[in-house]
Amino acid sequence: MANHDINLTVRKGTVHALCGENGAGKSTLMKILYGMQKPDEGTITVDGTQVSFATPGDAIERGIGMVHQHFMLADNLTVLENVVLGGEKLHGIGAKARKKILEISDAYGLGVRPDALVEDLGVADRQRVEILKVLYRGAKILILDEPTAVLVPQEVDALFANLRELKAEGLTVIFISHKLGEVLSVADDITVIRRGTTVGTADPSSTTPRQLAELMVGSELPSPETRESTVTEVPMLKVENLRLTATDPDGVVREVLAGIDFTIHKGEVLGIAGVEGNGQTELIDALMGLRDPDGGVITLDTDDISHASTRKRREDGIGYIPEDRHRQGLLLESPLWENRILGHVTERPNSRRGVLDLKAARQDTERIVREYDVRTPGIEVTAASLSGGNQQKLIVGREMSHAPKLLIAAHPTRGVDVGAQAQIWDRIREARHEGLAVLLISADLDELIGLSDTLRVMFRGRLVADADPATITPEELGSAMTGAATGHLEHPEDGDAR
Amino acid sequence: MRKFDKDRLILGLAGPVVALVVAIALTTVVLLVSGTNPIEPYRIMFEQVSYTDVQVLIVNQAGIYYLAALAVAIGFRMNLFNIGVDGQYRLAAMLSALVGASIELPGPLHILLIMLVAMLVGAFWAGIAGILKTTRGVSEVVSTIMLNAIATALVAYLILPKNFGVQPEGSNNLTTGEIAESGWFPGLSMGEGAGEIYGFTFVAVALGVLYWFVLNRTRFGFDLRATGASESAAQASGVDAKKMILTSMLISGAVAGLAGMPTLLGETHTYSLDFPAGVGFTGITIALLGRNSPIGIAFSALLIAFLDKSSASLDQHGYEKEIATIMQGLIVISVVVSYELVRRYGLRRQQQKVGEELAAGGAIKTDKEVAA
Structure with missing residues (x-):
């Protein structure tokens, strides 16, 4: 019912x-x-x-x-x-x-x-x-x-x-x-x-x-944690002068990413704000190895992964919460435990020496369901039969289960209710505390401001502005997203004082 | 959870059962409309099964179909439609027969060499379609159909006496020459006059087990199935889609190449103009009907082989043996329709059930709830 x-x-x-x-x-x-x-x-x-x-x-x-x-x-x-x-x-x-x-x-x-x-x-x-x-x-x-x-x-x-x-x-x-x-x-x-x-x-x-x-x-919400910075000096992901071009249907070559430069340190959440379609998807694709960049260097930890395969990047510790979970995150008609294997098929507990370990994978799926509060009658049901929020919790649980060094989270709480939202945020905060670096891309400005340690604004394939999440308001961020403001964004009051 | 499994089994069986019932009903309608007795042909066909020699024929034919259907199923599992199984099968049978007849090696080695050549040729022919798809984006459906035509022409050309063919005396047939006895695969005799079961049929069964294991228990199989279920999700999960397309085309072609082996190694020992054609297309029907599952394919291979072999006797009783062909065609149509209907029904039903169970508090206890 x-x-x-x-x-x-x-x-x-x-x-x-x-x-x-x-x-x-x-x-x-x-x-x-x-x-x-x-x-x-x-x-x-x-x-x-x-x-x-x-x-x-x-x-x-x-x-x-x-x-x-x-x-x-x-x-x-x-x-x-x-x-x-x-x-x-x-x-x-x-x-x-x-x-x-x-x-x-x-x-x-x-x-x-x-x-x-x-x-x-x-x-x-x-x-x-x-x-x-x-x-x-x-x-x-x-x-x-x-x-x-x-x-x-x-x-x-x-x-x-x-x-x-x-x-x-x-x-x-x-x-x-x-x-x-x-x-x-x-x-x-x-x-x-x-x-x-x-x-x-x-x-x-x-x-x-x-x-x-x-x-x-239906219950009292957990109060927001006191914000303490967990940002360290150790760079985890370094992107230098990343460039990506795409050929549109008319045969015109356009630059969809240009001069992207940023560093995410261990324990840092870097938020990227921007109206959808300004290069966020392309940036994720380049970082995940789904598209080969035309220039620039991507360094994870100390390894150059600019042209590494997606599987190699995943094995090296990139967790990925995709923006479109139905397209990229799940096999909708497969049972939950197969979805738990997806993306981590070469890693334990899912497989050993090329052979799947179904028993361990099933057990671990049950653990994820318990720990991440995935509401389901069991792990044999298809992913399609779960509600959007529960599908998302399963994905978050899966990606967090392999102790990622870097988490690429695109709209991690889109279409997710407040209860699950708070849970997902808590998980990201916890992991950040233990040194996880996070690239957060979101259309929810409250989420961006609330979760990020550093904020950048993306507009037409470039990072055009940066802001301090402690002082910025959604409205100010919104105007930078439309290209109206660039550079370092500050409060008007702060600006006056400067 | 048990309940879901039972449901799934029932739903899994519902598709083929509905399809077969509809196909038989429609065939009966065709018989009625054409003024033929609608019961008698079925009776004659079933009667045939009681003869041991017909049973052997059916099993042997099923083994051939099983290999062809496995080749198709490998493609289907990752959304590739290898229509070229037939061309790969014929070209592989021809060239391996040629190599087998021109060389003599001690027993098992001779057979292995012929098999190896057949697999390589099949893989090569399917690989062309794979490379065209990965480099130029050519649909494998189009390229494999065209490769079938090219294979036909190529085989016809190579088998000319001025090239590699041999014309047996007093015959219009052309062959590739007889393979020496060291290259014959021993069969299992079923008694006097009943014939023998091709030894290669057991290889086919073993391949079915291997297919199941690779697909369901290995990383490679998981990647392949994931690609078939959602290419975008598989790519994001780390599957190299192009490599996957090429690999599965190669494997599919190699298995298609083996489909000619039961006949070649167990019966004819040569490739001739009357070597059975169309096996690859029947394989498509069988893979569809068997839902790409190794067991399902086995049953449907037996069913189609039964229709093939037992319908041969219809002619003697004054009925057209094409009744079986009509039935096969109707099975294909009803299979496609009924599987899709059952699939949608199953998905909807499960969504509903999950909703109901959750509302009834049937969820797995989560930490959050335990704490509360």
Whole structure:
């Protein structure tokens, strides 16, 4: 049972936030509301009439629209084409449709240009196209699944302005998020889900993020550790003048990484901030040996690994938490214990002299499940049957089990609930204490600032700015991420004093 | 946990069972539509199995199919579709027969040499497709199909009397000359008139065991399976994808080369124009039906061999033996459809079950909970 005894009442013309741990059943609930899954019992009432949805089409007919976390747009089509795609019967595909799009865009301040190619749009613009797509189909109730996960703070503010606009026009928004601060700032009502059931509601005007988090997790949160620096003088990873070029489909050679220089010492967490697509993925690929750099030197401990194979790097002590766990971190249709072997097949306890040691691997998987709080009925189930947060905990457990010297963590807590998030952070802190060097790449600025000892900002394949996590604010970091500020970032007050 | 295992077994069997039932049902429909008695052909075919000589024929044929299907399965396990098994098999059989007939060595060495040549030729022919894929990104599906055609032409050319072929007196056939008796693989006699089981059939069984061990118990096998399950995840885990593609193509080709050995070493002792063709394609059907598992492939090899051999008698009873061919075709289609359906159902079902068990508090006790 993924959901039971769910009671949710959303008032018309409000923003209603839905929070809960990963695997708590938010997605299932949303799927039911959007007609992608049928409930076993219970009723859904829209505007006083009881309804039942067999397909998303039924939900759209009733005025319920969904903006998915992963955008569903065709890159090589224009905004107009994307919006009318599948809704050709509504207003045709020509002038009438364009007029309607502009009308909606103006009414809610979305600022959408119908003739722009989607591939030329940034993340925030794409999201607005998604919202417009739903409104175009006549939605009166919008479901937004983790809409802020991919946005920088300034964009989040813009999105919230849009949401308020929608609300003012009498539309209803259901907003799913992990980021409690955001929930409190935009929502009119909050419902918390835990273990598949609604456990309570909160009034955003009188609730603190901490209280909300505790409601979600169901217990008191561990208090954040006192921050003491564990940074040593011993360099663990040294990257000098790293350069990587890529040939795009038109045959043009572009520089995707240029002049990357940094050193991570033992016990240090180096955080890299940046809007996605500015070279972070390429940097990880070059460090992991998935792409061969065109220039520069990568030194791990004292060895030059610039052109070493991925397996060699892993054996040498690089742990890797990939940004896309489904693509790079897991074999979804394989059991958990095989996933525990993945990436460490040449190491103990997984194998001995070329032959797998299944018994030891299984035992160690059970240990990881216990120690890292992976919620699963057993280790024979496939990775696909775990919730995202639990999959991530398994990956973190696996990578930490081989005493890495360097951990490359890309969005280590993306899509992970607050409880698991705190756990993963604790693990990284613990390991850092014992001399682990960490390269942290994240879109969650609070995570970056909270975990890093040093911060760098990546923009268009270069490290353009650095900052001290002790003094920087998310907003300042956000503006450097858009390329507006470079060099050493400091507080305006500090700047004045200088 | 036991429950999950039982489920998996049932689901694993459900795919082939559903496929076979559907295939038989559809064949029956075809028989009905064509105005043929829908029961009688099956009865005749089953009756055949009671004869020892037919049993021997089926087992021998199954051994050949088993090797061909293993070759295909090795590719399938890492998402490579080696359609070229047939070409690799024919070219390898021809060249190894040629080498075997031109040299005389003491017993086991002679056989080993022929096997070695067959494996090398098969690996070489498949390796061309492997290299094209790793260096130029050519789909192995396209290149292996073309290599089949080239192999056909090459064999036809090499076997001309002016090249290496021999034309036996009073015959239109062309052969590569007879291999000396030291190069014959002894068989297991099943009694007077029943024929003998090729000795190489046992080699095929041993290869099945080796296949299972390498795939499920070695690092190499894990890397291969990981690559098949998710190439991106395998690469991030440290697998060199290009090397993997080339290696598995070479192994697949080498096994394909061995598929000609039961016939060559156990029966014909020469490669001739009427050497069985199409074995590699049947191997694809069998690997699909057997879900690339060594046991599953064994059963499906037996099944297809049964259809092949027992249908031969249909002609004598006034039925078309092509009924078996139609059935094989229908099996392929229903296998593909039913496996995908069962796979999706299984994944969904497990997700649901995990959700239910967790909600019911069935999770493994974790440290966090123990502490609380």
